[in-house]
Amino acid sequence: MASKKYLLLAGAMSLLASTSFAQVKPNLDVLDSSKVAPSKMAQFNAFKNHQSDYPAKPRDMWELGFHGGYHMIIGDVSSRPGFGGGLSIRKSLGHIFSIRGEYTGSFDYGMDYKMRPMTASTVGGNPWAATAAANGGMIVANYKTATHQLSLNMIASLSNMLFYKSQPKVNWYVFLGYGIMAADVDVDALDGGAAYDYSTVDFTGKRKDIKKRLKDFHDGDYEQNAPSQGNRVTIGRNDDNQLLRHALETGTGISFKVSKRFNIGVENKITLPFDDYLDGYFGGASDQNKDFINYTSLRLNFNLGNSTKRVEPLWWLNPLDFVYNELTAPKRMKLPTPVLPDADGDGVTDQFDREPNTPAGAPVDVNGVAKDTDGDGVPDYKDKQLITPTYCFPVDADGVGKCPDPECCKNIPANTCATLVLPSVSFKGSSTKVSSDNEAILASIAASLKANPSCNVLVTGHAGEKAKKGGVDLSSRRVDAVVDYLADKQGIDRGRFIKQNTPGDAGTVDLAPAN
Known part of the structure; x- marks a missing residue:
């Protein structure tokens, strides 16, 4: 039977492992005061204000399981x-340890x-006496046991302290605890009111065949x-x-984990009641003969609590x-103001x-390289x-180019002034700067x-038709801008320019041969 039990456990675990479960990112923010109980607020505030290195434990949900x-x-x-x-x-005690109360009822x-030889009862008489007398002191032991068990277990989670992912979607755990059990043990010792006669049963062959013959032979009343021995009360069938x-x-x-509210589990529990009468047969006084219970279960677990005030169970x-x-996106960490050197300012x-x-x-430019607007290398x-x-x-060291004579002007006589x-040259508004178009x-x-x-x-500026106040000054500065550009940027001798101001269109500076 033990082999069938482990095959069943292995099959159930393989089925669950092969199923795709949703992994949900945990909703745990240690700076969220809505998840902190009033009794923990002092620690929460101390952590938030950098007066403590440790956050307050958040309120978490209870788990109800079937x-x-x-x-x-x-x-x-x-x-x-x-x-x-x-x-x-x-209920969790922390991220690792939790405590669980449980009820389990069973039929075994x-x-x-x-x-095998009959063993005498120390309490309540011997139900096997008649059948043993009819079969030379031998019986075929059998039982039906109903149990009710209350237990309190301390559970340790082994898989939620993760270094390479955000949260677990599988929770491995071990547990140890105490239980109190009530067991009603009955036997099928008589065929109605008469003793069983096993002389008609064939005990040869394979074990499963023998057990099938015995099952058909017994009436199954467990009457x-x-x-048994020890503590007993008058409750039971x-x-x-x-x-x-x-x-x-x-x-x-x-x-x-299936979701934040639901998970499916498989568990194997061993119960040691330190008693040899759970199967209705006393095998001997040695501790090695004590009976124990093995329970392999499928578990459906639900998280209970208001998600706006509680996080998932901490395990x-x-x-x-x-x-x-x-480390990635600091919310509490104090970061110093960065000081970045800039030697050339x-x-x-x-x-x-x-x-x-x-x-x-x-x-x-954005890379700290000096700008070169015209791309001449200067x-x-x-x-x-x-x-x-x-x-x-190419240009000279000052960035001044040597423009070739236009084809149309190469043969112009020298006396064509x-x-x-x-x-x-046109200026806009009150500007005195030579624009790129004017260049x-x-x-x-x-x-x-x-x-x-x-x-x-002859460089002529215009102060306007009525020579308004300030117009002469503006006109003079525009004339100076044109002369400065031709002299400083184009290399024309300043001695070749004659400047004057007259009434006329205030937005233009005219150039004409002065010869």
Whole structure:
């Protein structure tokens, strides 16, 4: 029978292991005061305010369980399949230890496959006397035992302290506890009112065949109390046959999480009542002959409690989860203000600065490299011609290009100053800055002046039609901006320019040959 029991256990565990269960991330935040009991708030506040290194234990749910499965007595008499079932309530003491109260009721059966000597009862007479007398002092021992058992177990979870994942979806555990058991043991010792005569039964062949013949031979009434000793009360199917026994319990189990509210488990429990009469037969005074109970059960467990005020039972939560999350996304950790060096003061830290020695005030890009707007190889802070047309490359050390003479102007006679036509430069609003559009215009003017080195230029600004207050000053500054650009950026001699201000369109500066 033991082999069948372990085959059943292995099959149930394989079925559960092969099923896909949902893994749910734990809802445990040690900084969430709604999950903390009032009695723990002092510790919670001390932890939150960095006055304590340890968080308060959160309130967690209770677990209500229902169980049922294969129940059998391991004793002197060969057992037959029995059934047990009941319910339990469990509460955590911490992430590892929890305590469980449980009720288990059962029916157990047993019958020998051979005849053995009768053993006398020490209490309540001997129900086997008539059958033993009819069979030369030999009997075929059998029993039907009904038990009621209350137990209190301390459980240790072995699989929720995880270093490489957030939370467990499988909970392995072991337990040890105390139980008190009431057992009603009855035997089928008579065929109605007469003794059994086993001379007609064939005891040869395979064990299972012999047991089948004996099962068919007996009437199955279990009409008499089994022999027993010790404490007894008048409760049970037959009066004066209820044994009361203390018991030691131990076992192991595994649970599989289905959701935050429900899990399925398989458990094997051994109960040691230190009694040799659970199977109705006294095998001897030695402790090795004491009977014990083995119970393999399937368990359905439900978590009870308000999820807004309680977390899952703590054996389903990894206590290291908060620590790892704090390393990734700190919520409580005090982090110092980072000090990042920037040797050249350009706003890009040395760690990312590709040009860590740019002069103070030099414009740089996001990588800390000095800007070179026209791409001529001379950084802007050195470039005297900020926008150099590409056809004027290469440039000199100051970033000034050497623009070739236009094809149309290569053969212009030297005395063509009077016919030279130069464009005007426009300014917007009150601006005095040469825009990028104007830079291209002034570059073409510079090219014409370089092609005609003998020509001077009249630079005329306009103060407006009525020469409003301030208009002359604005006009003068625009004239100066044009002359400065042609001289500083394009290399035209300042002595070639003649400046004047007249009424007219205040937004333009006109250039014309002065010769």
